[in-house]
Amino acid sequence: MQNRFWVLLISAVMFSFTAPPARGEEIVRMAFPTGAVEFFKYEFGVIELALEHADGDFRLVIEEFPTMTQARISSMMLEGQVDVMFTGYSVERETKFLQVDFPMTRGLLGYRIFLTQADNLPTLEKVESLEQLKKFCIGTGSDWPDASIMEKNGFCVDRAPRDQLWAMLANKRFDLLSRAVHEGFREIDTIRQQHPDVVLSTSTVLAYPFDLFIYVNRNNERLHRILTQGLLRAYHTGDFMRHFLSNPDLRHALETLQAPNTHILRIENPDMSKKSRDIDPALWENIVQRKYDDDVGYEPRDQM
Known part of the structure; x- marks a missing residue:
């Protein structure tokens, strides 16, 4: 119990050091393990894309904590200490939080x-x-x-x-x-x-069907609408696909999956809900023999 008190106290102190928002600007808070932010810069870029394309003026603030676990981040979200997180899909997370139904790496x-x-x-x-x-x-x-x-x-x-x-x-x-x-x-x-x-x-x-998704507290329907609106617009403008294809690791992955000597063996994901199975197929990458250089014009179904 005492350890939990200190974690909460450190969280409050660190978030209090965040630069105050500019007039009209809203802060969207995240927590992440110290030293791991650079490794996930693509995923943070997806969240920033959503905030940039949504109505309003938002700034993503990432606070780093040593030995931060996914379970602790989830607890902080439930307690209202952070506003958003991303993590691998599970029915439990989809039920516990509001899921933004855009697979972050297109599957x-x-x-x-x-x-x-x-x-x-x-x-x-x-x-x-x-x-x-x-x-x-x-x-x-x-x-x-x-x-x-x-x-x-x-x-x-x-x-x-x-x-x-x-x-x-x-x-x-x-x-x-x-x-x-x-x-x-x-x-x-x-x-x-x-x-x-x-x-x-x-x-x-x-x-198999699986990806990272963005999650927010179930009481924060407004932020869920903002992120959904922003990602839908980012797709319509082509900015999402430009961000996706500009990542060298994802690009290398696509080229590898298209190689003739790569054997892709498919299985079902029995742990995925019907709601997530019904996510617009245009938001999942279709691994086929095609070029990606100019392929930024996906038109997902309107969700707003």
Whole structure:
């Protein structure tokens, strides 16, 4: 209880240091782990796009806290200490908060490639079916929604805390570590500095409907409308797709998924609600053989 008091006190003090808003400007508050903001600059850019395109004058303020967890961020949102967060989809989060129904990476988070030990690579690169892939045991984070999706589709899954996964892979505690395509590209060089026998395979991709979504407190319907309005307008102007395609990791992921030697094996996401299944298909990336340079004119269904 005492620890919780100090967390709340630190939160209040840090937010009080935020520069006061300009006349007419509204502050939208977020909390995030210290040092991780740069890693998620694309996702923060999506929220800023929404605020820029909505009616009004808004400024996103991100406060960084050491050892901040997703569970703590969720608690801060429920307590009204922060206004918005983004996290991987789950029915629990969709129920607990108001979900802004725009998949942030257009579903690329649900396209999973695998890190593995170098001696596993020849066998993995011969995989062409779900039955062959199920012969491997896949490591995931203890509370990642991916774990439940893969378990319910009949995969061998080994759950562990996120910060232990790479060392466990290097020590052959499981065969494969699942990462989104763009995450794998972004992380592999850093991982290999500590675990040089770990390699990234792009030959086999496991795909299912999944992504990060923006969430707000269920009592803040106004902010939910603002973010929905802003993202809808960002799509109509082409600004969302320009932001999406300007990200080098996402662009690399798209090119990889289009490569002729990449096998995409699709499974269902049994943990997705009907409401989220019915999100406009134009908001999900359709991985086909096409060019992306001028493809910014998506017209999602009007939601406002």
